[in-house]
Amino acid sequence: xxxxxxxxxxxxxxxxxxxxxxxxxxxxxxxxxxxxxxxxxxxxxxxxxxxxxxxxxxxxxxxxxxxxxxxxxxxxxxxxxxxxxxxxxxxxxxxxxxxxxxxxxxxxxxxxxxxxxxxxxxxx
Amino acid sequence: xxxxxxxxxxxxxxxxxxxxxxxxxxxxxxxxxxxxxxxxxxxxxxxxxxxxxxxxxxxxxxxxxxxxxxxxxxxxxxxxxxxxxxxxxxxxxxxxxxxxxxxxxxxxxxxxxxxxxxxxxxxxxxxxxxxxx
Numbered sequence: 001x002x003x004x005x006x007x008x009x010x011x012x013x014x015x016x017x018x019x020x021x022x023x024x025x026x027x028x029x030x031x032x033x034x035x036x037x038x039x040x041x042x043x044x045x046x047x048x049x050x051x052x053x054x055x056x057x058x059x060x061x062x063x064x065x066x067x068x069x070x071x072x073x074x075x076x077x078x079x080x081x082x083x084x085x086x087x088x089x090x091x092x093x094x095x096x097x098x099x100x101x102x103x104x105x106x107x108x109x110x111x112x113x114x115x116x117x118x119x120x121x122x123x124x
Numbered sequence: 125x126x127x128x129x130x131x132x133x134x135x136x137x138x139x140x141x142x143x144x145x146x147x148x149x150x151x152x153x154x155x156x157x158x159x160x161x162x163x164x165x166x167x168x169x170x171x172x173x174x175x176x177x178x179x180x181x182x183x184x185x186x187x188x189x190x191x192x193x194x195x196x197x198x199x200x201x202x203x204x205x206x207x208x209x210x211x212x213x214x215x216x217x218x219x220x221x222x223x224x225x226x227x228x229x230x231x232x233x234x235x236x237x238x239x240x241x242x243x244x245x246x247x248x249x250x251x252x253x254x255x256x257x
Contacts, residue, residue: 025226028217038213042132046139046205050198053143075210086223087216117147 024089032087036076037098043072044102048109056110065106069099125212132208138201145194227254 047068051061073095080087080094088094115121218225 023221024219025217025221026219028219028226031214032216032219035213035216039209042209043206046136046202046209049139049143050202053139053146053194053198071206072209075206079210080216086218086220089219113143113146116143117150 028087029089033093033097036094037101039076040069040072040098040102041105043068044106045109048106049113051106051110052113061107061110065103068106069102128208128212131204132212135201135204135208138197138204142194142197142201145191145197149191149194 044065047065051064054064056064076094077084084091084094220226
């Protein structure tokens with residue numbers, strides 16, 4: 001016989017913004033945020049290497065990063081099958097989260113390809 | 125999941141190869157004593173996939189030479205890495221507490237202490253409960 005039981009995995013939390021339900025499953029919410037963070041960080045690093053190879057300098061690199069993050073946002077929204085309220089409590093999370101953290105990684109890896117041409121890195 | 129991971133690694137390897145080709149190309153330019161201003165025109169065209177025309181024109185304004193091989197490699201590597209980044213980390217899980225896959229119906233672990241001959245037998249039986257595997 002099946003019974004109802006309260007397990008620790010479902011912690012109820014108040015939502016706000018676009019979520020019309022007042023509670024949501026926080027563990028799944030955290031899982032979704034983790035996925036967004038991993039995706040954005042990986043693509044920031046790859047984008048940094050590509051920008052370095054292409055020889056972007058100055059403003060061009062940041063425009064390229066903006067473009068990359070826009071494409072990532074579109075990809076994440078498509079991954080959520082365009083129904084954001086099912087997986088997140090607000091649009092800002094999927095569109096803006098991880099943007100500035102990825103920027104730091106992008107700038108770091110942006111400098112690496114220009115260092116690769118030197119035989120002895122200590123001379124840079 | 126392993127396939128997505130492998131595709132991501134493959135995309136990164138393609139990018140590394142493109143980087144190496146670019147470095148070799150810059151060495152060649154040094155020999156011929158020309159200035160390096162960017163990868164080949166092809167690379168840029170293939171890399172840009174969005175329709176934001178002003179941004180595109182800005183980015184493409186001075187990138188006009190790098191081998192077409194590096195271009196295709198960069199674009200292919202970027203597309204593969206994008207696909208891997210969106211697929212490998214895992215699926216989105218629904219956060220509605222009352223959706224079908226968030227049921228928390230389960231049997232207690234200690235079935236030895238379960239008794240059924242109690243006052244709960246006067247409640248109506250819910251026939252739509254399911255055991256969560």
